[in-house]
Amino acid sequence: MTKVDDRLHAVTIEINGARRTIEVPARKLLVQLIRDDLGLTGTHVGCDTSQCGACTVEIDGRAVKSCTVLAVMADGVSITTIEGVSPPGAALDPVQAAFHEHHALQCGFCTPGMIMSVRQLLRTNPDPTEAEIRHGLAGNICRCTGYHNIVRAVEALALKGVER
Amino acid sequence: MNAPAIRYVGQPLRRREDFKFLTGKGRYVDDTKLPGMLHMAVLRSPHAHAEIKCIDITKAAAAPGVRLVLSGKDLAGKIGPIMPNWIIPGSKVPFRPVLAIDRVRFVGECVALVVAEQQAAAYDAVDLIEVDYEPLPAVVDEEAATRNGAPQLHDNVPGNITTIYKVRGGDYQKAAREADQIISLRLVNNRLIPTCMETRCIVADPTPDGTLTVYIGSQVPHMHRRWIAETTGIPEHLLRIVAPDIGGGFGAKMHLYPEDLLCPYLARQLGTPVKWWESRSESHQSTSHGRAHIESIEAAIRNDGTILGMKVETLGNAGAYLSNMASGGPTVNTINFGTGTYEIENYEAISRVVVTNTVPVDAYRGYGRPEAAYIAERTIDAVARHLNLDQVEVRRKNFIQPTDFPHRPYGSAGVMFDSGNYQGCLDKALAAFDYDGRRRERAALLRDGIYRGIGVAAYTHMCGMAPSRRLALSGFDRGGWESARVSIDSSGRATIYSGSMSQGHGHLTSLSQIAADVLQIPIENIDVVQGDTRQVQAGHGTFNSRSMAVGGSSVHVSSERIVAKAKKIAAGMLEVDEKDVAYSAGTFSVPGTDIAAVSFAKVARMAYVGHRLPDGLAPGLDETVFYDPTGMGSPSGVHLAYVEVDAETGIVRVLDYVAVDDVGTLINPLLAAGQIHGGVVQGIAQALYEEVSYDSESGQLLTGSLLDYAVPRAEHVPNITSLFQETPSPTNPIGVKGIGESGSIAAPPCMVHAVLDALSPFGITHLDMPLTPPRVWSAITKARAGADR
Numbered sequence: 021m022t023k024v025d026d027r028l029h030a031v032t033i034e035i036n037g038a039r040r041t042i043e044v045p046a047r048k049l050l051v052q053l054i055r056d057d058l059g060l061t062g063t064h065v066g067c068d069t070s071q072c073g074a075c076t077v078e079i080d081g082r083a084v085k086s087c088t089v090l091a092v093m094a095d096g097v098s099i100t101t102i103e104g105v106s107p108p109g110a111a112l113d114p115v116q117a118a119f120h121e122h123h124a125l126q127c128g129f130c131t132p133g134m135i136m137s138v139r140q141l142l143r144t145n146p147d148p149t150e151a152e153i154r155h156g157l158a159g160n161i162c163r164c165t166g167y168h169n170i171v172r173a174v175e176a177l178a179l180k181g182v183e184r
Numbered sequence: 185m186n187a188p189a190i191r192y193v194g195q196p197l198r199r200r201e202d203f204k205f206l207t208g209k210g211r212y213v214d215d216t217k218l219p220g221m222l223h224m225a226v227l228r229s230p231h232a233h234a235e236i237k238c239i240d241i242t243k244a245a246a247a248p249g250v251r252l253v254l255s256g257k258d259l260a261g262k263i264g265p266i267m268p269n270w271i272i273p274g275s276k277v278p279f280r281p282v283l284a285i286d287r288v289r290f291v292g293e294c295v296a297l298v299v300a301e302q303q304a305a306a307y308d309a310v311d312l313i314e315v316d317y318e319p320l321p322a323v324v325d326e327e328a329a330t331r332n333g334a335p336q337l338h339d340n341v342p343g344n345i346t347t348i349y350k351v352r353g354g355d356y357q358k359a360a361r362e363a364d365q366i367i368s369l370r371l372v373n374n375r376l377i378p379t380c381m382e383t384r385c386i387v388a389d390p391t392p393d394g395t396l397t398v399y400i401g402s403q404v405p406h407m408h409r410r411w412i413a414e415t416t417g418i419p420e421h422l423l424r425i426v427a428p429d430i431g432g433g434f435g436a437k438m439h440l441y442p443e444d445l446l447c448p449y450l451a452r453q454l455g456t457p458v459k460w461w462e463s464r465s466e467s468h469q470s471t472s473h474g475r476a477h478i479e480s481i482e483a484a485i486r487n488d489g490t491i492l493g494m495k496v497e498t499l500g501n502a503g504a505y506l507s508n509m510a511s512g513g514p515t516v517n518t519i520n521f522g523t524g525t526y527e528i529e530n531y532e533a534i535s536r537v538v539v540t541n542t543v544p545v546d547a548y549r550g551y552g553r554p555e556a557a558y559i560a561e562r563t564i565d566a567v568a569r570h571l572n573l574d575q576v577e578v579r580r581k582n583f584i585q586p587t588d589f590p591h592r593p594y595g596s597a598g599v600m601f602d603s604g605n606y607q608g609c610l611d612k613a614l615a616a617f618d619y620d621g622r623r624r625e626r627a628a629l630l631r632d633g634i635y636r637g638i639g640v641a642a643y644t645h646m647c648g649m650a651p652s653r654r655l656a657l658s659g660f661d662r663g664g665w666e667s668a669r670v671s672i673d674s675s676g677r678a679t680i681y682s683g684s685m686s687q688g689h690g691h692l693t694s695l696s697q698i699a700a701d702v703l704q705i706p707i708e709n710i711d712v713v714q715g716d717t718r719q720v721q722a723g724h725g726t727f728n729s730r731s732m733a734v735g736g737s738s739v740h741v742s743s744e745r746i747v748a749k750a751k752k753i754a755a756g757m758l759e760v761d762e763k764d765v766a767y768s769a770g771t772f773s774v775p776g777t778d779i780a781a782v783s784f785a786k787v788a789r790m791a792y793v794g795h796r797l798p799d800g801l802a803p804g805l806d807e808t809v810f811y812d813p814t815g816m817g818s819p820s821g822v823h824l825a826y827v828e829v830d831a832e833t834g835i836v837r838v839l840d841y842v843a844v845d846d847v848g849t850l851i852n853p854l855l856a857a858g859q860i861h862g863g864v865v866q867g868i869a870q871a872l873y874e875e876v877s878y879d880s881e882s883g884q885l886l887t888g889s890l891l892d893y894a895v896p897r898a899e900h901v902p903n904i905t906s907l908f909q910e911t912p913s914p915t916n917p918i919g920v921k922g923i924g925e926s927g928s929i930a931a932p933p934c935m936v937h938a939v940l941d942a943l944s945p946f947g948i949t950h951l952d953m954p955l956t957p958p959r960v961w962s963a964i965t966k967a968r969a970g971a972d973r
Contacts, residue, residue, distance in 0.1 A: 061215035062208015066381045067464035071890035102208035116206040120198055123854050127688025128205025129381040129431030154899040163381050163432050164688050166865030167898040
């Protein structure tokens, strides 16, 4: 058996606008740091093979599955989690509001990651077709909604939806 | 001056529970962090079938951070065995220890455990446990398991058959003699993994005063309290089950699993909280699977498409042990409903429940009814195909008539469909789908070598298993009732304590809608409490699409009692006779008089100060109901699918899907459609993508992670048109029937029929699910080769 290296490494990140330094073992995943060390439990773990997308966060403005990143690799980055999308007291982000309006969530477990991916999709393609929406969300599994109302919510957010 | 009556039922209210989920404030069990909390990890069997020769825990016990290591022998006689909750009379129940003792029977069975200070340390130490196994021959297939010479799993289950169940009505043999033809089918209902996005997770938290709180994502919190008490010896009244937000259930979170017992036991032993979290790959080999049937069917038919009789033989794969409801699914829940929506007087069916070296199989969204609809619908579709009749007209011809409800199919004593109008659903679906136009389009495109197909499926079933006294007959060890307490505070606001358990259904919204209409108060003044056995008086939880029909009815009846009592108090305050008091929109008034009205809030306050209550009336405004239905509601519906098959690749593209469902009165059409969307996509997934694979020799699970098990993504599924027909159920006061399982029941046959329709130019008449590209492509290639010969 190989000996586990439990030495700690200091990682400094900016998370939801606050700068934090945390000491982590080399094998800790970023999602574990977010959930366990920072207590930001809105980011979820739904699988162990980077399939489900429930752990999606924004790293330096890009949606990333935080189970694919070791915590030590995140040193120096800026992270936004679902808790940072609409801070307490602030209005809901348009994506969150559209999810509510179109009943695009049921159990809510995939929702934070899904919202992060929708934000990414609309940043890169503000006016996606339905096919582009469905393809753009291929990294996030939802087992409750059948995706139908998620697609409706994103359509409502697309430029053409706003213009309509 | 009179405000209009408050009416929320039927409105597409946006969900009141959304905000916490949208902002990351949902609280799932894995979010629980307690002081001193230890972590359990489980060593699972790598073998499908093996003797355990010896287990050496020395190295694991000495590893850093490890507090305890246990194997099956350590727990023998202390906790367990794990018993099913539904035992069909005559079943042979295998002995199921919490940790395997001398033999393992499936890949993933719990063999030993480690408790450590950190989760990572627990995982590391699990790898240090040394187990000496003597592998045995394994059997994973339900047909193979019943053959002579098959490996035997349990000494008390000869031939690997735990349960034999028969259903009979009319005289099938006579029908067969009188028939013009007999057609036969063999159907495989593929094994599935329910795949809640939140895996299972448990935290057990002991207190010094002897109580134990168990945080668990349970669809059935009060049932878990009873089962954990009975299996660990912890007195039930000292157990508190807390089910916080649940990331999907679909049936998989309503059973008693080994880990549900281990965490409470260990927490009491160690005097500190113990947590276990299931990884996704663990989930695939430890949380119950679904379906896994083989059906052999005969239909005795006339050449005009009339079905005179049906004969069904079911083999249901239960996996290695009888899980919670496992003997009931392939039996009562399946073959009782094998004739579907059709008037088939002569019916004969037998079901055998078989143990194999696989993960236990149990309830998954519809449990038995998807299998039953698949039997009935594949049969009627085969009749149409065989006789070259229109798939719609054959159904119309054999449907139970709208005037024939309540209806007992094949004269059944146990099955009664309370209401329905299948013809109405069919007509509505055909119109929305543009059936005739699509048929023309299909024929036109076929001339260009484009293969499109239209599928039809009808279904009905029964929801909210009840009444309690009936459940005894089938060996179901629980009641059919649901409990609701409506507690009004001194300001006139309401808290509902409901025994139902939302796992994403939106009960905070839907149960509030039901209560608000009766209480005639704004929905903002109503809160719903579920999932805490220290707060909620009693309950059975959420399964079998029962939450609105039974849970909602209990809220309705309890709210009615509140209003009845409030009216008495109001009459006293108004100094009039109770029968002269009218109540609407939160105001008690005396119509036709100038007596000043009194508000619900003032009446509530009076109930609690008790200063001027009518003689003999106790203070308070708080009512608890145990509502036991007199019967069950029967949702029904007709679904239509339009697909295109790429003949060169075998890829099936779903172009359109229309669902018309009659689920009785709609509480909230927005949430109802959401249930249909999700259920339909799970059904499409069964038909096109998902299948659990085992290696037939080694018994190894080949679909052990989400890399290998094909849960659909957004781009794999179509838009879904969900429409409703409302035929209220006469079996409950709010007329609802149940909705959660409709989609996963109707969609599999609907999809298979659509693909077979597309493949009909090739002469292909049968394929088993899932209709993956290789399977479809092979069938086309084979058919083309045959045509060339």
